[in-house]
Amino acid sequence: MLLEEIAVNRSGRGRHIKRVSNPRMDYSDAFFTIVDIFNLYEGAFRLLSELSYILHIVRKFPLDPFFLAMSIMQNIIQSYSRNYFTPYRQGYIAFSANKAYRRMLAFFNVAHGENFEIDIKSDGSGKYILDEFVKNREAIGDDFTGDVFDRQISDVPLAILIGKEIFSLSHSAIERTISLLSIRDSNMIKCFEMIETIYDDCDFKRDTDDGDIPYLPIDDGPNRSGMKIEFRYPGTKKNALSNLSFTINPGQLVAIVGVNGSGKSSITNLFNRLYDPTEGEIFVDDIPIRSYKVDDIRSSMAILRQNHFIYPLTLRENIAIGMPGKEVTEHDFDVALEKGGAKDFIEKLPKKLDEELFPVETIHGSPTTEYQEMKELSSVFENEQSRGISGGESQRLAASRTFMRLQSGLVRFLAADEPSSALDPEGEFELFSRLMEQRREMTIVLVTHRFGHITKHADLILCMKDGVLIEAGTHDELLSKGEEYYRLHNVQAQAFDKDDTSGSHVDENSASEEDSASEESFYTPEEQCAPVCSEPSRVCEGNPCTPEYSSGLDVHFNIEYSTLNTGLFGTLALASVRSHPLPNIEFYELRAYSDASFGVGLDHVIYPTEKAGRVTALRYCSTSAVTPAIDKLF
Numbered sequence: 001m002l003l004e005e006i007a008v009n010r011s012g013r014g015r016h017i018k019r020v021s022n023p024r025m026d027y028s029d030a031f032f033t034i035v036d037i038f039n040l041y042e043g044a045f046r047l048l049s050e051l052s053y054i055l056h057i058v059r060k061f062p063l064d065p066f067f068l069a070m071s072i073m074q075n076i077i078q079s080y081s082r083n084y085f086t087p088y089r090q091g092y093i094a095f096s097a098n099k100a101y102r103r104m105l106a107f108f109n110v111a112h113g114e115n116f117e118i119d120i121k122s123d124g125s126g127k128y129i130l131d132e133f134v135k136n137r138e139a140i141g142d143d144f145t146g147d148v149f150d151r152q153i154s155d156v157p158l159a160i161l162i163g164k165e166i167f168s169l170s171h172s173a174i175e176r177t178i179s180l181l182s183i184r185d186s187n188m189i190k191c192f193e194m195i196e197t198i199y200d201d202c203d204f205k206r207d208t209d210d211g212d213i214p215y216l217p218i219d220d221g222p223n224r225s226g227m228k229i230e231f232r233y234p235g236t237k238k239n240a241l242s243n244l245s246f247t248i249n250p251g252q253l254v255a256i257v258g259v260n261g262s263g264k265s266s267i268t269n270l271f272n273r274l275y276d277p278t279e280g281e282i283f284v285d286d287i288p289i290r291s292y293k294v295d296d297i298r299s300s301m302a303i304l305r306q307n308h309f310i311y312p313l314t315l316r317e318n319i320a321i322g323m324p325g326k327e328v329t330e331h332d333f334d335v336a337l338e339k340g341g342a343k344d345f346i347e348k349l350p351k352k353l354d355e356e357l358f359p360v361e362t363i364h365g366s367p368t369t370e371y372q373e374m375k376e377l378s379s380v381f382e383n384e385q386s387r388g389i390s391g392g393e394s395q396r397l398a399a400s401r402t403f404m405r406l407q408s409g410l411v412r413f414l415a416a417d418e419p420s421s422a423l424d425p426e427g428e429f430e431l432f433s434r435l436m437e438q439r440r441e442m443t444i445v446l447v448t449h450r451f452g453h454i455t456k457h458a459d460l461i462l463c464m465k466d467g468v469l470i471e472a473g474t475h476d477e478l479l480s481k482g483e484e485y486y487r488l489h490n491v492q493a494q495a496f497d498k499d500d501t502s503g504s505h506v507d508e509n510s511a512s513e514e515d516s517a518s519e520e521s522f523y524t525p526e527e528q529c530a531p532v533c534s535e536p537s538r539v540c541e542g543n544p545c546t547p548e549y550s551s552g553l554d555v556h557f558n559i560e561y562s563t564l565n566t567g568l569f570g571t572l573a574l575a576s577v578r579s580h581p582l583p584n585i586e587f588y589e590l591r592a593y594s595d596a597s598f599g600v601g602l603d604h605v606i607y608p609t610e611k612a613g614r615v616t617a618l619r620y621c622s623t624s625a626v627t628p629a630i631d632k633l634f
């Protein structure tokens with residue numbers, strides 16, 4: 001009779017139902033023996049092929065035997081410490097209270113966060129971010145790494161890398177092969193993705209071709225701009241802007257209007273060379289913009305956008321970064337906060353300007369339930385907790401950063417792309433009034449959906465449709481034409497009018513009268529209150545303020561570890577596939593990245609079952625972990 005039972009397979013890989021006719025004969029044993037033999041052969045085959053590949057590489061590069069030996073030793077130590085070193089074997093929470101480390105991490109995140117790219121380019125804050133990163137890295141003791149491998153890796157990276165590989169192959173090739181198979185679906189894919197990213201970063205080239213004509217002095221007054229261009233976003237087939245031609249005279253106030261997707265923001269993206277036109281030329285003071293030094297051109301402009309992101313720094317620094325690298329006085333802050341409209345809400349925050357809305361998260365840990373009950377951790381959780389602000393407050397913060405920038409004495413051109421979509425009517429009115437006050441000193445371009453206060457005072461209105469400039473002129477001129485601008489204006493006026501008891505159609509001529517009260521009332525209640533999510537990932541989705549402790553170091557570590565070790569084969573393979581010359585810098589980057597994102601620098605470790613402990617784990621984080629990311633932004 002058949003006996004049915006559930007057994008755990010020998011290698012612990014899972015439960016299997018096995019059917020045996022004789023309890024003494026175990027067919028699953030036979031099956032797993034065959035599997036093991038197969039694995040053995042596969043492991044041996046991998047060992048041979050991988051070894052031959054390594055030897056091939058070794059022959060190509062002269063390797064110092066000392067470093068090779070040291071590399072092998074490091075692997076042995078690493079391998080054993082992983083098994084016996086306490087943090088990897090019990091639940092714990094680790095975090096850093098080290099100011100320099102936290103700032104270093106913040107600037108690392110800023111440099112690598114795609115969200116900040118446009119702001120960094122526009123503000124010209126790349127150098128400041130890099131300098132601050134380096135300063136704080138040095139403050140945590142970068143001058144001595146305490147790790148000969150890190151120290152030498154820039155000189156003989158291949159020795160270390162290949163040493164690691166040789167060791168792991170000779171030490172336990174079959175075991176490694178099996179573990180490789182078991183992580184193939186998850187970690188290996190992540191490893192390759194990370195390696196791709198690293199290579200992409202190493203491949204960086206300056207986004208924008210630089211010119212050689214300086215462009216600085218504000219004494220020359222507001223600038224004259226113009227463009228005669230076609231523009232297509234990279235990787236797209238359709239023109240975002242077609243046959244676009246206009247000139248803005250010095251000191252003019254220009255309003256750009258049009259329906260969604262008509263190309264308004266695309267124009268502002270071209271002004272400071274976030275993109276270059278596909279065809280044609282942009283002129284600044286009658287000289288092609290590409291001839292000027294990019295940094296100078298960007299310094300001479302302030303661009304206030306509808307979407308911006310708050311840096312993981314204090315509010316003080318978030319505003320001061322508008323004038324990067326300059327000494328900022330309390331008076332400068334007062335002016336910026338007052339004009340940007342952020343003063344009142346910042347006053348109400350517990351730490352005022354020293355508040356960090358999105359602090360860097362250094363907390364890592366393995367998922368145990370005990371630590372959740374530990375009182376001493378609550379203040380740590382609280383310190384690293386994000387604090388949301390409203391969309392309107394966020395826009396006020398961005399406006400204050402722009403007004404800080406305007407105090408640099410360099411700005412000759414100001415563009416604002418719907419900077420008030422989340423502001424209340426009063427806030428919007430004040431913001432536009434303050435922006436327009438700058439008119440004497442700089443040329444101003446405002447993108448807006450609102451007809452009235454701005455459009456009526458604009459020297460020039462550009463009305464866009466489907467990427468084409470279909471009308472240009474003043475408010476009165478365009479209304480009297482009775483075409484697209486007239487239509488858009490009327491739609492908005494009617495929306496207001498519907499709520500009016502008269503219910504009558506708005507008279508075009510009366511719309512152009514100096515009746516600011518009715519002009520400023522063109523808001524639906526929804527428009528007045530519509531929040532804007534400036535931090536989609538953190539403010540609007542899910543449970544944004546709860547750091548994900550459960551995705552602790554175990555997972556994190558595995559990925560990083562794999563990148564460094566098992567992933568190195570991927571690196572070599574990828575390198576050969578892509579015909580990379582394998583210069584030192586690439587491997588240097590690999591290690592630097594791993595270190596930087598690994599969370600080294602944690603200076604506290606708390607075990608649920610023991611007292612709070614303190615470890616000194618401040619370690620090396622290479623400058624080049626950030627340099628390529630920043631360089632890409634220039």
Ligand SMILES: Nc1ncnc2c1ncn2[C@@H]1O[C@H](COP(=O)(O)OP(=O)(O)OP(=O)(O)O)[C@@H](O)[C@H]1O
Pocket residue numbers: 233234236240258259260261262263264265266267
């Ligand atoms: N980064 C981008 N990559 C590719 N296409 C883009 C990109 N940004 C905008 N576009 C496309 O370019 C066109 C013009 O977009 P743009 O953002 O300039 O319009 P807009 O008038 O500012 O719209 P809105 O009023 O909604 O802000 C649209 O078709 C849009 O889909």
